Amino acid sequence: MGTPIKTYSIEQVGDLVERAGLPTFRTGQLLGWLYEKGAASYDEMTNLPKAMREQFAIEYPIHHAVISNKQESIDGSRKYLLRFHDDVVVETVGLPSEDGRLTVCCSSQAGCAMACSFYATGRQGLTRNLCVGEIVDQVLAVQKDFGKRVTNVVVMGQGEPFANYDAVLAALRIINHQKLLNIGARHITVSTCGIIEGIERFSQEPEQFTLAVSLHAARQNIRDEIMPAMKNQRLGALRKALDSYATVTGRRFSFEYALMRGVNDGEEDLEALVDYCRRLLCHVNLIPLNEIDDSPIQPVDRSVLEDWKARLEDSGIAASVRKSRGSDIAGACGQLANISRLPAVLYL
Numbered sequence: 001m002g003t004p005i006k007t008y009s010i011e012q013v014g015d016l017v018e019r020a021g022l023p024t025f026r027t028g029q030l031l032g033w034l035y036e037k038g039a040a041s042y043d044e045m046t047n048l049p050k051a052m053r054e055q056f057a058i059e060y061p062i063h064h065a066v067i068s069n070k071q072e073s074i075d076g077s078r079k080y081l082l083r084f085h086d087d088v089v090v091e092t093v094g095l096p097s098e099d100g101r102l103t104v105c106c107s108s109q110a111g112c113a114m115a116c117s118f119y120a121t122g123r124q125g126l127t128r129n130l131c132v133g134e135i136v137d138q139v140l141a142v143q144k145d146f147g148k149r150v151t152n153v154v155v156m157g158q159g160e161p162f163a164n165y166d167a168v169l170a171a172l173r174i175i176n177h178q179k180l181l182n183i184g185a186r187h188i189t190v191s192t193c194g195i196i197e198g199i200e201r202f203s204q205e206p207e208q209f210t211l212a213v214s215l216h217a218a219r220q221n222i223r224d225e226i227m228p229a230m231k232n233q234r235l236g237a238l239r240k241a242l243d244s245y246a247t248v249t250g251r252r253f254s255f256e257y258a259l260m261r262g263v264n265d266g267e268e269d270l271e272a273l274v275d276y277c278r279r280l281l282c283h284v285n286l287i288p289l290n291e292i293d294d295s296p297i298q299p300v301d302r303s304v305l306e307d308w309k310a311r312l313e314d315s316g317i318a319a320s321v322r323k324s325r326g327s328d329i330a331g332a333c334g335q336l337a338n339i340s341r342l343p344a345v346l347y348l
């Protein structure tokens with residue numbers, strides 16, 4: 001059994017083609033079949049030499065994701081359960097907006113190892129990392145299902161992207177590539193729970209990808225409680241890495257802060273957040289907490305979110321309240337938890 005072709009980056013596919021003694025233009029053709037046309041087998045790649053197709057089919061098999069379930073929200077967003085060759089499943093969400101944009105919320109891992117207390121995926125633990133093509137295939141599947149071009153990608157689904165850094169970056173390069181999915185780097189956002197080493201690496205990448213950081217608390221003891229895996233990524237060191245990210249890239253990043261009643265919504269929490277953000281090139285995205293099953297953590301009233309927004313803005317910190325979508329199908333932020341008890345209907 002060979003190594004699946006979709007585990008390779010653009011450069012690595014180029015190396016495989018070169019090693020097979022084939023001319024360079026075959027790389028572009030092959031990548032186009034995989035990531036523009038979404039080919040499920042080498043048989044479809046009719047402009048490639050037969051010998052190459054036969055050799056690659058043995059050495060680098062193609063694994064194709066299938067949509068095993070789909071639910072549509074009253075707001076038009078669609079949540080998909082994607083099944084990979086080894087029966088591992090992840091959830092992906094397609095979010096159309098009135099202005100014609102179509103955003104895909106991608107997963108970077110099946111499950112998540114971070115165990116955040118308010119995050120449905122965190123409860124299942126980590127199943128495995130997704131490979132390059134499994135991340136790109138999520139975008140292709142949504143594009144095909146909506147029958148229209150995806151304009152934005154957010155890596156904010158299941159998993160922690162910086163715990164699967166190389167595959168995520170290689171996938172983003174395919175999504176960004178002009179001859180492949182051609183989605184502008186500024187329209188691609190990676191959301192991390194705050195892995196400092198990942199932020200440092202990300203600031204060195206040449207593309208202008210956007211960064212979002214799930215902060216959820218600017219007081220160390222509260223953050224330790226709700227995001228236990230971040231205990232060794234201290235708030236002070238995180239702030240320093242983000243300050244340097246903004247200096248190196250010249251780009252603003254955003255903080256995500258889901259307000260949880262009685263947990264991180266007090267006056268002290270707000271003051272800590274204001275202090276934390278002061279003189280940082282950041283934007284604060286306040287998130288109405290989406291409830292997850294059997295969790296004692298509750299959202300705050302809408303007025304609290306508006307009040308926090310006003311207070312942050314008064315302190316000179318850019319802030320907005322995230323419009324939550326898809327919560328009726330448990331497709332909103334934090335709710336993705338592989339509801340595999342749903343019947344496995346094939347939509348593709």
Ligand code: SAH
Nearest residue numbers: 119156159160191192193214289290333334
């Ligand atoms: N590991 C990454 C991406 C996965 S979390 C990260 O931590 O950012 C995906 C997004 O959902 C993040 O913005 C996270 O802060 C948010 N989120 C998690 N649980 C949530 C909940 N219950 N309600 C609202 N947003 C939540």
